[in-house]
Amino acid sequence: MIVEPKVKGFICTTAHPEGCKESVKRQIEYVKKLGKINCPKNVLVIGASTGYGLASRITAAFGGGAATIGVMFEKESNGKRTASPGFYNTRAFEELAHNEGLYAKSVNGDAFSREIKNQVIDIIKKDMGKVDFVVYSLAAPRRTTEDGVTYQSVLKTTSEDFTNKSWNLSDNTVSEATITPATEEEINATVKVMGGEDWIDWISSLKEADAISDNAVTMAYSYIGPKLTYPVYYNGTIGMAKKHLYDSSLKINEMFKESGIKAYVSVNKALVTQASSAIPIVPLYFAILYRVMKEMNIHEGCIEQMTRLFRDKLFGGKVETDEMGQIRMDDWEMREDVQKKVMDIWDKINTDNILREADVEGYWEDFYHMFGFKYDNVDYEKDVEIL
Ligand code: NAI
Secondary structure (H helix, E strand, C coil), rough: CCCCCCCCCCCEECCCHHHHHHHHHHHHHHHHHHCCCCCCCCEEECCCCCCCHHHHHHHHHHCCCCCCEEECCCCCCCCCCCCCCCHHHHHHHHHHHCCCCHHHHHHEECCCCCCHHHHHHHHHHHHCCCEEEEEEEEEEECEECCCCEEEECCCECCCCEEEEEEECCCCEEEEEEECCCCHHHHHHHHHHHHHHHHHHHHHHHHHHHHCCCEEEEEEEEEECCHHHHHCCCCCCCHHHHHHHHHHHHHHHHHHCHHHHCCEEEECCCCCCCHHHHHCCCHHHHHHHHHHHHHHHCCCCHHHHHHHHHHHHHHHCCCCCCCCCCCCCCCCCCHHHHHHHHHHHHHHHHCCCHHHHCCCHHHHHHHHHHHHHHHCCCCCCCCCCCCC
């Protein structure tokens, strides 16, 4: 089949198998070029198929020589429609890892469920004994808890309407968007989905099954961002979930103090991923940030962030944290000089100058790459097997 991108708003409904493989390959090459990383050797990545989770898995495997088990929730192809990108990414990752003699197994299913937790634990016990590093990188729209209740996360404010500039991705116009406040129930539901309850459940389940080593490390990802996006992010529903995620890291440290298990939250940089493109107002900030950081030669993608995290901040000898104990991978994004330039542009950006003032091209390049499109060395005219 000839696979072409079908973009609807902030989502692409097709994915290119060869292009996804190319994206994984490029990340692996980047990691290998930087040389060996001293990281734990038995690694579980929950949310391992795209974005930060995939980059973490690639860094652990190809930088650290680690055996990895990845958990993800991806659609397979039915022969007519393509699979989701994470499906092709995972298949490519496994193939390339196996070629180098690296252990890699993946479980495609709902990480929130007991069934998938048990399945993963069985694999760990059989193949690894115990894991010593657990990355929790889920970005999910909903979660069904074990009592059968389904919670839906929302991207809203928690107090009043928030109106600001927004970039209409379909026609490159800048207009205003208003984000409305969530109800108490919606806030709680978002915390249920994107907070740390399930992270704690994973670590507890691993511990109960004796499938996690003493002194193991676990890490989840968060975001803070500039004051500009506080109403929709940091103080919004997703921010409430991230506060819960942070509190959960403290809870894990307390619960498993005797085994020396250590939980960290890493605050990462804003990057175009499937999860982040869905947040209103935020993509315009991203496109401006990309331009500023690229001009200053400090732009990073997921793989650059994760290699720097593993190499310098987490496994570089001493864990580098802020006063709250969080790892700050947003250190360059939040630099005063960067933010000053971003805000100057934000103030003057409009439909007439967006193509000049923001990195619209870079945003779309990342977007298409996520689905395996627009790689110059992939032949998109060629028939590909989509199964
Ligand atoms: P993503 O959408 O690229 O990846 C999400 C992963 O979760 C995928 O592997 C997907 O298959 C998996 N997943 C979703 N629901 C699942 C389920 N029910 N069961 C099993 N797997 C499931 O997202 P991204 O951006 O890499 O986000 C990962 C984490 O990083 C999130 O916590 C996000 O908030 C955080 N983060 C993202 C930033 C960004 O700008 N993209 C910035 C800072 C933090």
